[in-house]
Amino acid sequence: MQVNDDSPTNDTALKVSCSQCNLTGLCLPVGLSNQEINLIDQIVSTRRRIKRQQNLYRVGDHFTAIFSIRSGSFKTDILTEDGREQVTGFQMTGEILGLDGIGSATHACNAIALEDSEVCVINFKDLERLSREIESLQHQFHKIMSQEIVRDQGVMMLLGSMRAEERLAAFLLNLSQRFTARGFSASEFHLRMTREEIGSYLGLKLETVSRAFSHFHENGYIQVQQKHIRILDAQGLKNILQPNENDDPDCVTKKTA
Amino acid sequence: MQVNDDSPTNDTALKVSCSQCNLTGLCLPVGLSNQEINLIDQIVSTRRRIKRQQNLYRVGDHFTAIFSIRSGSFKTDILTEDGREQVTGFQMTGEILGLDGIGSATHACNAIALEDSEVCVINFKDLERLSREIESLQHQFHKIMSQEIVRDQGVMMLLGSMRAEERLAAFLLNLSQRFTARGFSASEFHLRMTREEIGSYLGLKLETVSRAFSHFHENGYIQVQQKHIRILDAQGLKNILQPNENDDPDCVTKKTA
DNA sequence: CGTATCCTTGATTCGCTTCAACATTAGTGG
DNA sequence: CCACTAATGTTGAAGCGAATCAAGGATACG
Numbered sequence: 001m002q003v004n005d006d007s008p009t010n011d012t013a014l015k016v017s018c019s020q021c022n023l024t025g026l027c028l029p030v031g032l033s034n035q036e037i038n039l040i041d042q043i044v045s046t047r048r049r050i051k052r053q054q055n056l057y058r059v060g061d062h063f064t065a066i067f068s069i070r071s072g073s074f075k076t077d078i079l080t081e082d083g084r085e086q087v088t089g090f091q092m093t094g095e096i097l098g099l100d101g102i103g104s105a106t107h108a109c110n111a112i113a114l115e116d117s118e119v120c121v122i123n124f125k126d127l128e129r130l131s132r133e134i135e136s137l138q139h140q141f142h143k144i145m146s147q148e149i150v151r152d153q154g155v156m157m158l159l160g161s162m163r164a165e166e167r168l169a170a171f172l173l174n175l176s177q178r179f180t181a182r183g184f185s186a187s188e189f190h191l192r193m194t195r196e197e198i199g200s201y202l203g204l205k206l207e208t209v210s211r212a213f214s215h216f217h218e219n220g221y222i223q224v225q226q227k228h229i230r231i232l233d234a235q236g237l238k239n240i241l242q243p244n245e246n247d248d249p250d251c252v253t254k255k256t257a
Numbered sequence: 258m259q260v261n262d263d264s265p266t267n268d269t270a271l272k273v274s275c276s277q278c279n280l281t282g283l284c285l286p287v288g289l290s291n292q293e294i295n296l297i298d299q300i301v302s303t304r305r306r307i308k309r310q311q312n313l314y315r316v317g318d319h320f321t322a323i324f325s326i327r328s329g330s331f332k333t334d335i336l337t338e339d340g341r342e343q344v345t346g347f348q349m350t351g352e353i354l355g356l357d358g359i360g361s362a363t364h365a366c367n368a369i370a371l372e373d374s375e376v377c378v379i380n381f382k383d384l385e386r387l388s389r390e391i392e393s394l395q396h397q398f399h400k401i402m403s404q405e406i407v408r409d410q411g412v413m414m415l416l417g418s419m420r421a422e423e424r425l426a427a428f429l430l431n432l433s434q435r436f437t438a439r440g441f442s443a444s445e446f447h448l449r450m451t452r453e454e455i456g457s458y459l460g461l462k463l464e465t466v467s468r469a470f471s472h473f474h475e476n477g478y479i480q481v482q483q484k485h486i487r488i489l490d491a492q493g494l495k496n497i498l499q500p501n502e503n504d505d506p507d508c509v510t511k512k513t514a
Numbered sequence: 515c516g517t518a519t520c521c522t523t524g525a526t527t528c529g530c531t532t533c534a535a536c537a538t539t540a541g542t543g544g
Numbered sequence: 545c546c547a548c549t550a551a552t553g554t555t556g557a558a559g560c561g562a563a564t565c566a567a568g569g570a571t572a573c574g
Contacts, residue, residue, distance in 0.1 A: 078414050081499050086414040100410065102403035109410060128396060132389045139385060145402040146359035152409035153357065153366060157335050157343040159416035160460035164562065195521065203417035205563055210522055226521070226571070242338050421530070452553065462531055467554055483539075483553070520571075527564070537554070544547085 017041050018120075026094025026181065027068050028122070028140060036134050043126035044068075049118050056097060056111040056119060063101030065123045069093050072117020073192045076100075076109045077200070087201040089151075090114070090193060093182060096144055114192040159203045162241075167202040168212040169240040172222070176231060187234070191227040274298050275377075283351025283438065284325050285379065285401065289393050296391060300383035301325075306375050313354060313368040313376060320358030322380045326350050329374020330449045333357075333366045334457070344458040346408075347371070347450060350439060353401055371449040416460045419498075424459040425469040426497040429479070433488060444491070448484040 018029050018040045029037050047070060050056050056067060056074060074091045088109055091097055100108040102124065131138035158167050180186040191198070195206040195213075202209065216222045221237050223230040231237065275286050275297045286294045304327060307313050313324060313331060331348045345366055348354055357365040359381065388395035415424050437443040448455070452463040452470075459466065473479045478494050480487040488494065 076410075078410060080414070080418065084418045086418045088410045088413050099403055100407050103400045103407055104404075108407040128392070128399070132392065132395060135385070135389065138389060142385070142402070143360045145399070145406070146356055147361075148406050149402070149409060150357050150360055150365045152406065152413065153333075153335060153345045156345050156409070156412055156416060157337070159413060160343045160457065161337065161341045194519090200417065206521080207523085207564085208562060211562095214522070451551090463553080464532085464555085465530060468530095471554075516574095518571105518573080520569100522569070523567090525564100525566085528561105529563090530559105530561090532557100532559075534556085534558105535554100536556105537552100539552075540550090542547100542549080544545100 018044055021070070023068075023070070023094045028096065028137075028144065030140055030143075032134070032136050032140065036136060039130060039134060040137065043130055044120050044122050046121045047118055048121055049116070050074075050113040052113055052115050052117075054113055056113065057101070057107045058110050059107055061101075061107045063098070063105050063107055063124070065121050066096055066098035066101075066127070067111075067119040067121060069095055069097065070118040070120050073114045074111050074117065075114055075193060075197060075201075076111050078109050085200050087193075087197050089155075090197075090201065092178060096148075099145055099148055155201075164202075164204055164208050165212045165215065166240055167204065168198075168209060168216070169221075169237040171198065171202060172229065172231065173234065173237055173241075176234070187231040189229055191229060275301055278327070280325075280327070280351045285353065285397060286394075287397055287400075289391070289397065293391050293393060296387060297394065300387055301377050301379050303378045304375055305378055306373070307331075307370040309370055309372050309374075311370055313370065314358070314364045315367050316364055318358075318364045320355070320362050320364055320381070322378050323353055323355035323358075323384070324368075324376040324378060326352055326354065327375040327377050330371045331368050331374065332371055332450060332454060332458075333368050335366050342457050344450075344454050346412075347454075347458065349435060353405075356402055356405055412458075421459075421461055421465050422469045422472065423497055424461065425455075425466060425473070426478075426494040428455065428459060429486065429488065430491065430494055430498075433491070444488040446486055448486060 018024060018027075019034065019037045021027070024030065024032075024037065029040055032040070048056070048067070050072070059078070069091055071093060073093070074097060075087050076089045076091070076097070077085050077087045079085055091111075097111050097119065098107070127141065131141055158170055162170065175189065175191075176186045179189050193201075195209045198204075199206045199209045204212075213222070213224045216237070217224050219236065221231070221233045223232060275281060275284075276291065276294045278284070281287070281289075281294065286297055289297070305313070305324070307329070316335070326348055328350060330350070331354060332344050333346045333348070333354070334342050334344045336342055348368075354368050354376065355364070384398065388398055415427055419427065432446065432448075433443045436446050450458075452466045455461075456463045456466045461469075470479070470481045473494070474481050476490075476493065478488070478490045480489060
């Protein structure tokens with residue numbers, strides 16, 4: 001609660017303020033009145049800058065706060081004893097990081113910036129206190145946690161029952177949809193992660209990801225130039241996700257007949 | 258709040274009561290005082306019996322409550338358009354079902370009883386109201402949601418970077434640990450799910466699951482008789498999860514050399 | 515301009531799936 | 545009680561999709 005004035009003046013002198021943030025439609029304060037957002041300003045007191053490749057937090061770090069991405073993007077991952085990496089998610093502006101730490105007071109994954117980024121620090125004790133007072137904040141927070149659970153179930157679906165190209169198609173469509181929600185082009189964007197990181201997330205090797213990109217390109221679904229992606233035929237990608245739909249010439253659609 | 262005086266002596270038959278439940282060490286009321294548990298009794302007002310193979314809820318059902326498993330066990334799953342099933346989890350006594358519904362007011366998966374079961378119905382609006390009053394309840398609920406997120410990340414790890422036998426070993430050890438927490442044997446238990454359901458959960462075909470069971474049996478790690486499992490060598494199973502440890506005779510550990 | 519990182523593509527290998535046959539168990543009704 | 549059936553589980557053989565191994569190309573960076 002105490003507003004500590006350690007170096008707020010140096011680079012940009014940004015006073016953190018949800019009420020003046022253009023991300024309230026995506027972030028924690030969704031559905032709150034202006035008055036309520038002013039109250040949130042009390043608990044979102046600081047920002048943190050994270051340089052590319054640096055950790056926002058690591059496995060085992062003591063949990064005290066969750067983070068809302070103000071700018072930039074992150075990946076979360078877990079490492080096995082023998083060094084294998086599993087990327088568990090990619091996060092972009094307005095999305096919340098750190099929910100994994102609540103259950104054990106210790107973070108269960110690493111959060112690493114994919115580019116120079118900035119996050120709003122939300123002290124969790126303060127958030128719990130305020131959400132006992134503001135019903136809509138409480139509910140919004142519960143929604144965010146639940147949506148994370150549902151997202152994770154979608155990833156299980158992807159990893160457990162989809163083939164390589166289905167996974168990549170689902171991934172691209174998901175990115176496109178999230179860029180759209182942020183006012184960016186649905187059809188043209190820059191990947192912030194490497195093929196290896198995409199592969200880790202999708203349970204594939206980087207070569208397989210690369211080959212799938214090339215194949216999509218051959219079929220005219222996308223243009224690929226390194227990390228620059230342009231979706232030319234979103235429907236073509238969607239058709240990949242429904243393997244036995246009418247895009248198979250040998251398969252007569254019987255359900256509509 | 259008023260301390261209601263329905264004393265523990267007055268053993269009213271079917272009245273649901275957290276305060277008289279032996280699962281409070283596993284369930285929602287973990288860490289609550291007796292007085293606080295009495296307050297929870299207000300919101301956990303009903304039970305529901307679910308017969309084997311029946312749904313507790315389905316995708317698209319309107320969300321109003323979460324459920325705590327009083328007895329029995331469940332699976333949760335998602336179906337793709339083309340009929341493929343992805344099991345997203347197996348739940349046993351004391352575990353909470355329905356958290357997937359909070360985010361969109363609609364359930365995102367199916368919950369199906371693996372045996373005749375009974376759940377406590379926790380109206381969610383009531384839970385939110387009460388957790389605005391009881392700090393420890395609020396925190397416990399947040400912990401449960403967070404632990405679900407961490408669990409899901411573990412499944413991602415499993416599906417994304419483990420091979421078939423690693424997955425099954427991890428699955429068996431996880432079951433063993435959960436049975437132990439419930440006072441059952443760590444080394445001997447009955448599977449409540451079919452090979453196909455295990456396979457779906459682990460991203461494998463049922464034949465692969467069956468073969469992995471047989472292989473574990475050959476190696477003396479387990480005894481298998483249909484759904485009855487006895488773990489003979491838990492360390493053997495654990496070693497499967499660390500592939501490049503010293504259990505491989507051909508592999509000279511170079512990192513220490 | 516040279517080096518490191520990232521990406522692409524080809525050839526080969528391997529693990530899991532698919533297909534198939536049969537075994538076991540449980541439930542049903544004569 | 546046993547024959548019958550359906551569901552479930554085991555095992556073998558063949559095929560396929562992704563991993564692995566390997567080489568070269570593109571791009572960013574100091």
